[in-house]
Amino acid sequence: MAAKKPENMAFEAALDELDSLVNELESGDIALEDALRKFERGIALARASQQKLTEAEQRVEILLQADDNAPLTDFETDNE
DSSP states (O other): OOOOOGGGSOHHHHHHHHHHHHHHHHHOOSOHHHHHHHHHHHHHHHHHHHHHHHHHHHHHHHHHOOOTTSOOOOOOOTTO
8 A cells, every 4th residue: 555645644643653653663673664664754744744834823923913903814835
């Protein structure tokens, strides 16, 4: 089964997979090429997770703005 693209995964699923990859890499019982593939996947998962966190922080910031008279604006992400 092909792995999902990190940007299409739920945040929690990406973190679970990243945790699993870290454990495998820390064991040191894998071949260099396999370790490099896992490392690359881990970097992609970490970047996608960071992007999701940044977007969530932006949404929370918008929701918590104290100015009730501020004009409403659309929430835009870099993915759009």
